[in-house]
Each structure stands twice: as structure tokens, then as C-alpha cells.
Amino acid sequence: MCKSGIMIGGINLKTLELGDSDPYGDFKVLTVPIKRAGNLIIVEAQIDSLVGNFVLDTGAPYLVLNATYFRDLPKINEQDAGGINGRTGGTFTAVVHNFSLGFDLHYDRLIADVTDLSGIENSKKIKILGLLGTRVFAKLAITIDLSKNLLYIHKLDKQGEILSAERVFDKxxxxxxxxxxxxxxxxxxxxxxxxxxxxxxxxxxxxxxxxxxxxxxxxxxxxxxxxxxxxxxxxxxxxxxxxxxxxxxxxxxxxxxxxxxxxxxxxxxxxxxxxxxxxxxxxxxxxxxxxxxxxxxxxxxxxxxx
Amino acid sequence: MRTLKHLFTMLLMLCSLTAAIAQKRNRIMMLRGHIMLIVDINTSKTEIDSLLKVGGVTGQTADMLLHGNYKPAIKDGWNVKAKKNIIKLDRSLSDTGQNTQITPYLLSSNVYKNNSRAGYPADVAYGVNNFSRVTVHELPSGLTRFFVPGNTQVKRVQLSGNFNNWSTIKGNMNRTDSGWVYDMRLEAGKYYYKLIIGGNWTADTYNNLTEDDGLGNTNSVYYRYNYTFRLAGYPSARKVSVTGTFNKGAEIPMRLKDGLWEGQLYLHDGNYLYRFMVNGSPITDPANKLTQKQNNVLNSVLLMGENITFKLNGYTNARKVYVTGGFSNWDADMLPLTKTATGWVLPYTISAGNYQYKFIVDGQWITDPANPHQISTDGKTNSFLVVRPNRTFTLKGYSAAHTVRLTGDFINWNEQGYTLEHRGDEWTISLRLKPGKYLYKFLIDGNWILDPGNKQWEQNQFGTGNSVLWIE
Structure with missing residues (x-):
């Protein structure tokens, strides 16, 4: 098992200088409306001009894209079936440019796995472009209020704290x-x-x-x-x-x-x-x-x- | 050591047995890496059957169990032991089916399947809007305008509904002096929508029509109209309304406008009977010559849908020709054709959809010789007609092929599928498909292929893939 943050899918990101870029956007806290598919949390995001549904999935390590729609992305690494992320055969790693979550959070470059996500689509009956894994939010904090169907994305201060005025709940x-x-x-x-x-x-x-x-x-x-x-x-x-x-x-x-x-x-x-x-x-x-x-x-x- | 262990296990099991006997009831539990069903034969068969169901013991019934037949349970992997009035079924938790699902979402989404698409309205016969202040209306251009009064201080307001797949990005409304507007083209029908004001979901507070989606969401409802009932005269009537088979006799009020009584509504395609009620007295529509008697009452007839002409050339010596199909519930003598000099003809109105049909010539059922599109199910071949198709499947080349068929999950992967028409250098068929996801393939003289014109496909259990199509 390799250390996180250095190797992805067998590729040494430091030598390739290919890690995820930091998110940017003009906000302290973003209010992003979410949708629900069964018990899944759906957030809309955009890759270049393609807009669609992503599952907010803290069980995924980083951005994962559905092969049905992203099969033709240039491969930076082919993965063995059941490899590091245990995904199915045909999974590969790619780099995504111009990724936006909602309207205000942008990433110039994200590493993504491209794999078969048809199982979720067919069970939930909605179009799923991918999964938003934890690394997408690595330098941020997120708050989810399912009763209001809202996702808050917080920028953090130097101590790593949510700005006190922007906290959704206090105690x-x-x-x-x-x-x-x-x-x-x-x-x-x-x-x-x-x-x-x-x-x-x-x-x-x-x-x-x-x-x-x-x-x-x-x-x-x-x-x-x-x-x-x-x-x-x-x-x-x-x-x-x-x-x-x-x-x-x-x-x-x-x-x-x-x-x-x-x-x-x-x-x-x-x-x-x-x-x-x-x-x-x-x-x-x-x-x-x-x-x-x-x-x-x-x-x-x-x-x-x- | 081993004997000791066995003895210990035996003792433990005996303990659980005595406990079960003492309680005289059926139980299911997990213990020592096993799942166990303890069946007390003195309980009712219904109770035992429900325990077997809870335990997922395939094929085993209480009746069989009580008669000493444990074969289905044993075949399903259970150890069965009977002692006095207790029958015990147990299996190791680890010996059945390695879970190969490698992510939690695969494991749980496989268990929680959605049968329908929440947030997408089902077909309804008719609908009338109800606003406390009209925030949605049709423009002369044919576009529908959504308006959100005020809220001009917020950063953005969005319109999200089933018409844009509940997008939280695409329906960005435009700020005006008095509020926010969004114009879009809508087909006639029923729509669910919500507003997102400054990131927060809300129903349209000026729209009195709402529906709960069953998951705790309240959606606003808008009907895009496609029909106006009109009645001239009766300028001094107190009340005029329309009632018909589409609203099961309920009355829809009409309003006097420029000397005409008008009632606007959304009306699903179909054939309807209706009457006007003037001051409580029914009359037929004086402007409509089509009438029909039902229960000795004369009604006006309204046909909503596409005008189709069924034609059968030849057969001029036949005595009677009928057409029958999905549009007439396969009623064999409902729709007679009229004889012409060269054959038979029937104009008819059908709602949008995919239909199978046949002609009946003096009792003989035949496919339509002029229609290249056919579909076969269970060895029966019917002609195939699509009214207002919304998707055309095209396969280029393959000019040497004998037959090209289309099949998919929308016809349960029936290998006969729909027969494509060979025109020029391509094979085509048009279908009417409801919104949602479709998986399909072409069958060329029996060989399955992905649609070469569609880049979107997903893997299937055979490792050969299926083409993916979303109708939105």
C-alpha cells in the first residue's frame, strides 16, 4: 500500500507534478443546493461545458468519473482490476481541467479515476457523471443539512477553523x-x-x-x-x-x-x-x-x- | 482440545435450545459466527412461514418443515436439526457468497433500488392551474415565462424542475426591476418545479397547486395548457362550466372573455365526451358537429391526438376490414375501414405512443403490407406504428444485412426486437420514449452490436456492453 498524496494508481504525482490544484472562488461560505436520489446526496458540478449530477461520496478518495460519459479522456495510467481502489476492469486515471462545483468553487486540475458507475445510475434512475470524493474538499470544511437540502462549503482560517460568523450551528x-x-x-x-x-x-x-x-x-x-x-x-x-x-x-x-x-x-x-x-x-x-x-x-x- | 471445543459448542447450542423451549416462540439470531432460526413446531404455520421468510430460506415452507421435509433448506445451504419440538436451521455467516462489492455505494445501492423517478409527474388526464398571483404564463411567442417577484437583493435565483432534470445550475433566472424571469419552451403537460432563491430551495408561494413527492419534498405544479373550450352566446348566464369524461363529471368553471365563455386546461391525448353546463343545465357544444350518445345522453366528442389514416390497398372483394391494436385495446370490431375504389381506409385520432396493430380482413388477421416496421413477440408478428416519435435510431452501412433489429431494456431485450427500415445507406426506426435511461443494441442478422453512432455505453454481465441513451 502506498502513501496517500504521493502515489495514485501507481503514478508518482510529485515526479509528474500532477497533484490536485487548490480550489478557488470568491466566498467565505458557499450555499450549494443539493438533490437526493434515494439516500444519496447529489451535487451538480461542471466539467468544461458538461453539467451534471455527482454523488457526494466520502467513501471515495477523490474525483471518480462515470466511464459511460468520460471513456475518451486521455489516460495517464491504466489500473488493474481490483487495484488500489479496487475498481472494476477498464478503470483508468485521468486529469480533469476546469472543474466547477456549483457556481463559485473552481479547480483548474483534478486527478480522477474513470470507472463504471452504471450500477448507481440503474438503481437510482438518474444520470450520474461521477462521485465527489474526499480529496475534492481536502482544504475545506463541508456542512450538510439534509432537512433543507443544502451543502455549505466553508473556507477555513489559518488555524483550520470555520470562520465563526459562518458557522451553521454553534453548539x-x-x-x-x-x-x-x-x-x-x-x-x-x-x-x-x-x-x-x-x-x-x-x-x-x-x-x-x-x-x-x-x-x-x-x-x-x-x-x-x-x-x-x-x-x-x-x-x-x-x-x-x-x-x-x-x-x-x-x-x-x-x-x-x-x-x-x-x-x-x-x-x-x-x-x-x-x-x-x-x-x-x-x-x-x-x-x-x-x-x-x-x-x-x-x-x-x-x-x-x- | 478439539473435542472440548465441540463439547462447548454443543453446550452453548443446548443452552440456546432450552432458552427457546422456555420461551415457546420462534427466533432468529446471530451467534458464534452463525445465523440460526429456532422453530418451535407448536407455533402456527403462518408464524413459521414468516420466520422462514425473514431468514431468507429459499423454497422452504412451514408445511414441508413440519412434515420432516428439509430438502429446500439443505439445498439452500442450511444445516437442519430437529429435536423434540424444536427444529433448528443454521448456517455459517462466512460460508455463503463472498461479497465482491468493493465499495459501500455498490453494496447499498444494490439493496435500495428506486422503482420510479421521484420528482417526475405521472400522466394525468387533465389539469387546471391555480395561482394566488399568476407567476407562470404563456407568452405570445409560445414560450412559458416563470416570474419570481422581488428578491432582487439576492445573488441569484434559479428555476429547477422536471423540465430541466431538476438542475441546480441550468435554470438561472434573469434579474429585472421587479423580480426574476425565465422563459422556456414547454410541451403541453404537467410539470413539477421549485425555486432556488439565494441557494435555498423553496416552492412557488404564489402557486396554490403543490404535490408532495413522498420523500418530504413539496413541489409546485404547473400545467402547460393545450386546449380551450369555447361557448358563444349566453352573455347573461350566471355560471358556465364544462364537464366530461376526462374529469369524471367534475365541473371546470369557464370565464366570460370578449363575449365568449372560455375554459382553458391541459388535456392529455385521448378521446373524450363532454358537455357544457349553463346555469346548471347541460348542453352539447353547438360549435362541434361530432356527437355521441352515452347512457341515452347526447355528448359532444373531442378527439385529442394525432390524425392517422389507416390504409389497406387491394382486398376490394373483401366484405369487411377492421383495424385493431394497442390503441383500441385489441377490440376486433371497434374500428371498421371504409371501402374505396382501390382498397380500404380509416382516418382515426391516436395519442402519442408506440403501437402494435393488425388488419382483420374477413376474419383473417394480417400485418400491414405497406409498413416495413414490425415487432415479434411470442412468435406473433404485428405491424408497428409510432405516433409523435421523439427519437430516431439510425445505423449507417450494413447494406448487405438481411434484417436489422433494435432491442433493449424497453422491450425486455426481446431478441425479435423492432425491425428497422432500410432507406438509402442507413437503417432507421423512430420511437416514442418516455424520459429516463435506456439500454439498447442492434441485432444484425442475429449478431449483437453496440450502436456505432453512440459513444455512450456501459458494461453488461456478458462483457459486451450496452449502448446508453437518456431521453430528457
Whole structure:
């Protein structure tokens, strides 16, 4: 496994001088209207003259583009199937110029993976140009308010703080630091008195737990149902829907949680770190949340206290 | 050591068994890397069946289970053990189907599938707008103008709706002294929209028509009109309205304008009966010669749609010729053709869409010999007619091919597909497709190919790809 920020898809960015350029735009905080497709968060962005939908996906390391529409971009590197990001065959790395998020945030140059995203399109029935991964926001903070369908993009001061006048909420109910490894956000949580590491993934439409977590946790789950699902590529796999009472994140107890239990080994491989679980929609829909990528801080203001 | 471990497992399982017996109820749980179903045979079959369903035990019913037939469960990978009044099904959590999904979004989007497109209105028979202050209206040029009063201090105001795929970028309104305007061309129909004022989503507060999308969003509704009912005379009438089969007898009020009573509305294509109500008394439309009796009541007839003429040349010795198809619900004797000197003819009004049809000549069902477009399903071949197509598929070359067909997810990948017409150096067919995503391929004498004229394609389970088309 290579270190993040230096190598992407086997290419040494420093030697090629090809890293992402810094975002720019005349703002302190941007209010960007978002859309929803099922439990996914959709933000419109523009590449050259092409405007379309992108999934805000903190489970993706950087910009990922749908091969259906970007197959002809010049390749800077071909990736093996199941390579660094575990993507499907035919995935390659490209450089995108003139990328704009909403009207006011611009990037001159972004590294992107081009891969098959038809699975999301077909399941959500909307046109998806790509995924906005974490590195797009690496020097910023974002706040998402699902009740108002708004994304706030904050510029940070020298200390990496959101300007106090531009904060969306003052007193967070949840405040916790996170680890940022391989461009993935890992948040420590607690289930059944066991401490586990969750990846925080806005692209996950539900919380997830790995089969292999502590037996004590598995035993505490109340099974809702079990299914075999046929995935992209035609292979079938098992998922179990379950319920558990208490999830503690940053000292705040989240009551009555739904979780999908499956084998997350392959997802862990794609992250580059084994993952016990994933915090998805069931978690982040509980409140307005802010991710500060500079300070590596997660905050949430809960909509309805239980 | 191993025996000890087994003994321990046995003990644990026994414990869980006794617990289940004590509770006398069915349970599903995860324990020691296994998922277990504990079935108490004294519970009802319905309860046992619902437990089997929750456990996803394919093919196994309570009835079979209680009669000692565990074959479906065993075939599905379960270990089944019966002891006294308890039947236990268990399987390891790790032995079935490696999850090859490598990203959470693939795993969860595979579970959460959208059946319909939220935010896109379904077909309705008619619609009438209701504004407290008219903020949307038609211009003489045929464009539709959306107006947002005030808010001139904000940086930008946007119009987003199903007409621009709910874009948050494309519908930038123009600032004027009194507010914001946006003009666009709309086909007749029903639309959902919202405004984005300074980045914030809001419904049009002046529009009284709203609909909830079922996901907590309230959208404003606008109908782009395509028909005006008009009644001359009755200048001193107190109340005039129109009622018809499109609104199931409800009344749409009409207004006196320049000496004419008028009622404007959006009306979906179709064949309708209607009457005017003048001071509560029904009359037929004096300006419309088409009438039809229904339940002994005379109604005016309104045909909305495209005028099509069905023609069958020859067969002049036949006694009766009918046309039947999807437009007449395959009613065999609803639409008779009239004999001419050279054949048979019937003018008819059909709404926009794709239709299969056949002629019936003295009881013999035949395809239309003058129409090269055909479609075959289940061994039956019908002629194919498209009214107001919105997409033409074209394949250049392949002049030596015997047949070229189009197939895709819109006809369940039926291998017979739609037959293309060979014209000049290209093969073509036009279709009417609703907004959404379509996957398709051409079949050239039985060989599948991607559309060489379309760069957009996605991978399929055979590794051969499907062409991708969005109708917007």
C-alpha cells in the first residue's frame, strides 16, 4: 500500500507534478443546493461545458468519473482490476481541467479515476457523471443539512477553523476527531461496550457492519431479515438486516440503529485498511453535520433529540 | 482440545435450545459466527412461514418443515436439526457468497433500488392551474415565462424542475426591476418545479397547486395548457362550466372573455365526451358537429391526438376490414375501414405512443403490407406504428444485412426486437420514449452490436456492453 498524496494508481504525482490544484472562488461560505436520489446526496458540478449530477461520496478518495460519459479522456495510467481502489476492469486515471462545483468553487486540475458507475445510475434512475470524493474538499470544511437540502462549503482560517460568523450551528451535540487515512474518514464508535472503527461514508445508503466484528456485537443484533443479493457482475452474496439499540459516537448515544451486516473484506481492501463498519445514511441523516478536513473534526447538530 | 471445543459448542447450542423451549416462540439470531432460526413446531404455520421468510430460506415452507421435509433448506445451504419440538436451521455467516462489492455505494445501492423517478409527474388526464398571483404564463411567442417577484437583493435565483432534470445550475433566472424571469419552451403537460432563491430551495408561494413527492419534498405544479373550450352566446348566464369524461363529471368553471365563455386546461391525448353546463343545465357544444350518445345522453366528442389514416390497398372483394391494436385495446370490431375504389381506409385520432396493430380482413388477421416496421413477440408478428416519435435510431452501412433489429431494456431485450427500415445507406426506426435511461443494441442478422453512432455505453454481465441513451 502506498502513501496517500504521493502515489495514485501507481503514478508518482510529485515526479509528474500532477497533484490536485487548490480550489478557488470568491466566498467565505458557499450555499450549494443539493438533490437526493434515494439516500444519496447529489451535487451538480461542471466539467468544461458538461453539467451534471455527482454523488457526494466520502467513501471515495477523490474525483471518480462515470466511464459511460468520460471513456475518451486521455489516460495517464491504466489500473488493474481490483487495484488500489479496487475498481472494476477498464478503470483508468485521468486529469480533469476546469472543474466547477456549483457556481463559485473552481479547480483548474483534478486527478480522477474513470470507472463504471452504471450500477448507481440503474438503481437510482438518474444520470450520474461521477462521485465527489474526499480529496475534492481536502482544504475545506463541508456542512450538510439534509432537512433543507443544502451543502455549505466553508473556507477555513489559518488555524483550520470555520470562520465563526459562518458557522451553521454553534453548539454541536456530537464532536469527535477522525483519522484520515488513504483519503477515508475513520470515526471511532462504540457498540455493545466494544469500541470499533467506522468509515464515514456519505455514499453508503445504510450503516454497515462486517461479519467479522466482535462476537459480542454480533450477538447483540436483532435480525430483521436475511437476503441473498445479486451484485454488479452477477455474483450473489449474503446480507443481513439488523437492529441494535445504542451506537455511541463522540460520547453521544444514537438510539435505535439499523445496520446491514455483510462481508466487508473487499470494501476494506479498497480502503487500504480493514474496516469494522460503515456509518452511512441511517447515521448522518440524524442531524446537520460538518466535516472539517483540515482539523479532522466531525460535528453534528441532532435534529430530534431522543 | 478439539473435542472440548465441540463439547462447548454443543453446550452453548443446548443452552440456546432450552432458552427457546422456555420461551415457546420462534427466533432468529446471530451467534458464534452463525445465523440460526429456532422453530418451535407448536407455533402456527403462518408464524413459521414468516420466520422462514425473514431468514431468507429459499423454497422452504412451514408445511414441508413440519412434515420432516428439509430438502429446500439443505439445498439452500442450511444445516437442519430437529429435536423434540424444536427444529433448528443454521448456517455459517462466512460460508455463503463472498461479497465482491468493493465499495459501500455498490453494496447499498444494490439493496435500495428506486422503482420510479421521484420528482417526475405521472400522466394525468387533465389539469387546471391555480395561482394566488399568476407567476407562470404563456407568452405570445409560445414560450412559458416563470416570474419570481422581488428578491432582487439576492445573488441569484434559479428555476429547477422536471423540465430541466431538476438542475441546480441550468435554470438561472434573469434579474429585472421587479423580480426574476425565465422563459422556456414547454410541451403541453404537467410539470413539477421549485425555486432556488439565494441557494435555498423553496416552492412557488404564489402557486396554490403543490404535490408532495413522498420523500418530504413539496413541489409546485404547473400545467402547460393545450386546449380551450369555447361557448358563444349566453352573455347573461350566471355560471358556465364544462364537464366530461376526462374529469369524471367534475365541473371546470369557464370565464366570460370578449363575449365568449372560455375554459382553458391541459388535456392529455385521448378521446373524450363532454358537455357544457349553463346555469346548471347541460348542453352539447353547438360549435362541434361530432356527437355521441352515452347512457341515452347526447355528448359532444373531442378527439385529442394525432390524425392517422389507416390504409389497406387491394382486398376490394373483401366484405369487411377492421383495424385493431394497442390503441383500441385489441377490440376486433371497434374500428371498421371504409371501402374505396382501390382498397380500404380509416382516418382515426391516436395519442402519442408506440403501437402494435393488425388488419382483420374477413376474419383473417394480417400485418400491414405497406409498413416495413414490425415487432415479434411470442412468435406473433404485428405491424408497428409510432405516433409523435421523439427519437430516431439510425445505423449507417450494413447494406448487405438481411434484417436489422433494435432491442433493449424497453422491450425486455426481446431478441425479435423492432425491425428497422432500410432507406438509402442507413437503417432507421423512430420511437416514442418516455424520459429516463435506456439500454439498447442492434441485432444484425442475429449478431449483437453496440450502436456505432453512440459513444455512450456501459458494461453488461456478458462483457459486451450496452449502448446508453437518456431521453430528457
Amino acid at each position: 454541536p451535540d456530537v464532536k469527535t476527531t477522525f483519522k484520515y487515512m488513504n483519503d477515508v474518514i475513520f470515526i471511532k464508535g462504540n457498540v455493545s461496550d466494544k469500541s470499533i472503527w467506522f468509515a464515514f461514508d456519505t455514499g453508503a445508503e445504510t450503516n454497515m457492519l462486517d461479519f467479522h466484528v466482535s462476537k459480542k456485537i454480533i450477538k447483540s443484533l436483532q435480525v430483521i431479515n436475511r437476503n441473498n443479493v445479486v451484485g454488479v457482475g452477477g455474483t450473489s452474496y449474503e446480507i443481513i438486516y439488523a437492529h441494535f439499540d445504542k451506537l455511541i459516537i463522540g460520547d453521544y448515544p444514537f438510539i435505535s440503529n439499523r445496520v446491514l451486516v455483510s462481508n466487508l473484506e473487499n470494501i476494506g481492501k479498497a480502503y487500504g485498511y480493514t474496516v469494522d463498519g460503515i456509518l452511512g445514511y441511517d447515521f448522518f441523516a440524524r442531524g446537520i453535520f460538518t466535516i472539517n478536513f483540515a482539523k479532522k473534526e466531525f460535528e453534528m447538530y441532532i435534529y430530534n433529540h431522543q
